[in-house]
Amino acid sequence: MAPTSRTLLLLSALCLPSSAWAQSAGSASGPAPSSAVAPTTTAVASPTSAATNPGDTGEVRRDPQGVQGISPFWEAMNQADGLFAAQDFVGAGAKYQSAIALAPQNPLGHLRMAELMIKQNELARAQEFVTAALRLSNDSMRYKAQASFLLAELRERQRASDDALDSWAAYKALHAQLLQAQTQKAPTSAPALPPTAPQGPLPPQIYVQTASLRIQAITHAKQLTVDYSVVKERIAQRLAEAEESAAKGK
Numbered sequence: 160m161a162p163t164s165r166t167l168l169l170l171s172a173l174c175l176p177s178s179a180w181a182q183s184a185g186s187a188s189g190p191a192p193s194s195a196v197a198p199t200t201t202a203v204a205s206p207t208s209a210a211t212n213p214g215d216t217g218e219v220r221r222d223p224q225g226v227q228g229i230s231p232f233w234e235a236m237n238q239a240d241g242l243f244a245a246q247d248f249v250g251a252g253a254k255y256q257s258a259i260a261l262a263p264q265n266p267l268g269h270l271r272m273a274e275l276m277i278k279q280n281e282l283a284r285a286q287e288f289v290t291a292a293l294r295l296s297n298d299s300m301r302y303k304a305q306a307s308f309l310l311a312e313l314r315e316r317q318r319a320s321d322d323a324l325d326s327w328a329a330y331k332a333l334h335a336q337l338l339q340a341q342t343q344k345a346p347t348s349a350p351a352l353p354p355t356a357p358q359g360p361l362p363p364q365i366y367v368q369t370a371s372l373r374i375q376a377i378t379h380a381k382q383l384t385v386d387y388s389v390v391k392e393r394i395a396q397r398l399a400e401a402e403e404s405a406a407k408g409k
Contacts, residue, residue, distance in 0.1 A: 232262040239271065248279055266295040266302040273309050277316065285313055300340065301363035304333050308366070311373065320377050327377070331370035337363055 220228030229237075239254030252275055259268035269292040276285035289310050296302035307330040314323035 232258050232265065232268075235261060236268065236271070243271075243275065248275060251275060264295055266292040266299065266306065269295065270302065270305055270309065273306075273313075277309070277313060280316075282313060282317055285309075289313055299363075300333070300337055304330070304337075304363050304365055307333060311370070315373070315377070320381055324374060324377055327370045327373050330365070331367055331374075334365040334367050337365055 219234075221231075221234070222228035223230060225233060235254050235258035239251045239258060242248075242251035242254060252272065255268055255272045255275060259265075259272065262268065269288045273285045273288035273292060276282070276288060289306055292302065292306040293310065296306050307326070311323060311326035311330050314326045317323075
């Protein structure tokens with residue numbers, strides 16, 4: 160499968176770039192999962208990304224701490240996301256790097272750069288950013304899940320089938336950890352509350368079905384490779400026997 164049209168994930172819903180949709184069980188011998196429903200880095204936009212002073216000319220409020228206005232990190236991220244959406248990958252990369260320089264401990268900048276590198280098929284650099292995102296995501300299940308998803312996709316693009324299987328299994332295992340954490344946080348008896356609009360960061364999501372389908376596809380592709388090797392060996396043997404028989408008949 161060609162790696163040219165699968166990286167803008169949740170763009171239509173969040174106006175943010177994201178990497179592979181992976182709900183497809185297509186050929187695991189290709190560089191990555193193709194069509195899908197599962198975004199990897201569905202980031203949360205800064206709550207002050209469009210903050211303006213009431214009644215003023217519309218100038219964006221800025222605040223280094225991101226309290227009274229948009230922080231330099233989020234401003235750079237928003238600009239980079241816009242460039243990514245416009246397919247200006249050079250400009251987006253420069254802005255993401257700027258955001259990383261402003262907040263090197265924030266895994267989001269590293270996740271975005273990993274996605275961008277995967278989009279451009281620069282897999283070695285993508286590996287660096289995914290590794291950094293995983294290292295920085297220990298305290299955030301959401302970012303850890305996104306980074307793990309990206310790593311599994313990256314392993315497929317690298318055609319490292321065994322590593323891809325391990326990565327998808329590790330990503331899938333996060334679901335049990337998430338359920339356990341949610342169970343521990345849930346009150347023993349909670350009153351029924353009317354539904355409200357979601358507040359704060361998006362909750363972590365683990366796309367178990369996606370991981371299962373990718374594991375199935377990779378396993379199937381590996382078996383096909385083994386079966387083909389047996390057939391290829393048998394054909395070579397029969398060709399050798401035919402040549403030997405022809406030589407004896409001369």
